[in-house]
Amino acid sequence: MSIEEFISSITASANNQRGHLLQYLYEIQYQYSYISQQAIQLLAEKLSLTESHIHGVIGFYSFLHDSPRGAYDILFSDSITDHMLGSRQLLDQLCNTLGVTPATPREDGRVTVDTTSCTGICDQGPAMLVNGWTIARLDQNRIETIARLIESDTAVEQWPQEFFHVEDNIQRRDILLSDDSNNGDALRSLIEQGEDAVLEQIESSGLRGRGGAGFKTGMKWRFCKQAEADQHYVICNADEGEPGTFKDRILLNAYADKVFEGMTLCAGIIGASKGYLYLRGEYRYLRAALEQKLQQLRETGLLGNSILGKHGFDFDIEIHMGAGAYICGEESSLIESLEGKRGIPRIRPPFPVTHGYQNRPTVVNNVETFMAAALIAIHGADWFRSVGTEQSSGTKLLSISGDCEKPGIYEYPFGVSIQDILKDCVAKDTQAVQIAGAAGFTIPAAEFERCVAFEDVSSGGSFMVFNRDRDLLDMVKNFAHFFVHESCGFCTPCRVGASLMKDLVDKVHSGHAGQYDLDEMQSIGQLMRATSHCGLGTTAPNPVLDTLEKFPQIYEKHLKHSSYEPAFDLDAALQDARDITGRDDAGAHLGTES
């Protein structure tokens, strides 16, 4: 098929809608390994968009490229937990074996080796993506085999199937994960009881958003229902990008029916006929099975027109792929991305419940929230309130990784203490727990009696364990680099502040910083927190500010004992002069001891 035909076929399948731009680009990327200027021109003509707009969209998303990548495009997950499992050594091993420089395609165009933000396989890491497909449990043997497969030009489809196997790895089940209801029970309950009664149940259940922000789900649905418009939309946020979170991976693999049913329930209540699952690009491997699930639901009358035979209950779900942008977990960025644009967070108000997708009232909820809502419709509010705490009813799925013997998925009633969790996952000699990901909280041992709940330590689900052998500054550095990579670049404090912060953390890490630099980090962090446009910028300094307060010793041991240190290495700065003069004697160097 020529590129013209390919582009015509993918755009025709979505009626040439501009809003699908990201989806077209995603398809082109995986067909041709990059998006050529010719492809951009063809798309621009077809969609009546400017080429610079398309370049701008490609430039925004990490998984889209307008210059060639290797035929095998390898991305090592670069989360701190991958590092702790030796991912950087494996990356070096692969680069050395293949003779490639990281991030640069090999001269023959065969392969690119690079890194990417957390791929959500933290419990089975180190992990990588090869042409978008997940490989877990990397070790030296697997890397050797992978290098051989690449050198022998073996198609990825023919690589050993066990490489692509990802376990659900559920370690503890509570009311959600022990669900044994039948498909359609929630929707039957909706039809029997009526929309108002079910919405009241959801409200009185106290269900709050599971993404981390904790907005009351029933209230969100009611606001959206009350907003008048010709269309309403339901969006499931499966852009699980917070480093250390992987619970949606399990829900979408093993409980997708219930998640889709929760979306359909919401649609029935707010009056939506169209829904989207925004699936992070890293979970490409889940997509085919999810499409199949949707088809089964249509065939069994649980999706499509006249759901369960009820006239006028029409709803369908489409899957949209993300393309490597953490910011798109923010609901208004996600909506921009769904509309085929750069994922820049919108100005709020107005909020998505009144002005969301296509400027219409839209409910955006987390995967886990939709599943919980479906079960509440079946079992009722009291059932849900019977577990958890007064302000945080129900359970929370935690994604546990790092220094523990049993990483994986743990479902706990809200209110569980951190020390109980650490006991269950068999974590020993724990120095700190990072809860809620890079944007979350660093909890020292003295606070392990604290609880996971909205009123105490609130979390979207990431729970990373660090034992006493770890240098926590490695974590801080990893997160500081993560935020530079993931800042959308829209507002000044996040765009520039994250870079300044990263440079200062690196300066401390390399042993070149003084107290002045720590004070600078404090004030830059406070500025980002106070003045950024969205939640990414306001939470990006958290790991630095939290550890400066609770773990000052991790900084102190790296400090030079002076109040001020220059931002650069004076001797290294003379290298150009040495090169020009051809000198390298002692006199051409600044003494390190002076």
Added chain:
Amino acid sequence: MSGSNTFKLDGKDIPFEDGDTIMDAALRAGEYIPHLCHNPEFPPHGSCRVCIVNANGRQISACTEPAMENIEVDNSSDEIMDQRRALLQMLFVEGNHVCPGCEKSGACQLQAVAYYVNMLSPHFTHFFPQRSVDASHADIAIDYDRCILCELCVRASRDVDHKNVFAIDGRGINSQLVINSPSGKLGDSSFAATDKAAHVCPVGAILPKHTAYDSPIGERLYDKKPISIVGDVAAHEQDEDR
């Protein structure tokens, strides 16, 4: 619609109308809130964050926040001015802003706001990015060193000129202004000196050629009075060029 609602800005009563932001109402009342990406002719953008104020204890950008009855807005405390200064310093170190060698000096909003918030040094470590000058267009030059990503040219070209000459590419610290033309050069685009987009740049990134020192240093827009009195550079652009 009622004109009788008011809020307090540094203790002064500011009347506002339905749909006003804090910035809209303040500007109408003749009160200055420092800003760079905001231009009253365009919908609020909220990216530079320089118009940060404290409203009832919350830090928000005045250009995007709806005005509300009886809120108390702090527009001048030391804390607010310190934050604005730090934001300005970030913009200065992010690009290459060499005021003494810039032909926009004296009529540059970035420089004028920096003076207003008492910025005396860039404070942070310079990034010294490698950026180029695009002199391919007959009448207008672009010096990317000075772009602060306010997107006013993007918005003006898209919404007023209907040409879409400008766009933003990249992400995060690698975000950059780009030109929609086959070569990426302004000269190959449909841009014209009469475009609205040629008259909205608050800094010296989009500059008319051949007029650099028509107005001598010392006689320029902000040379005699501060920006709080003179107002935005874009509001004076049209008369300056004629």
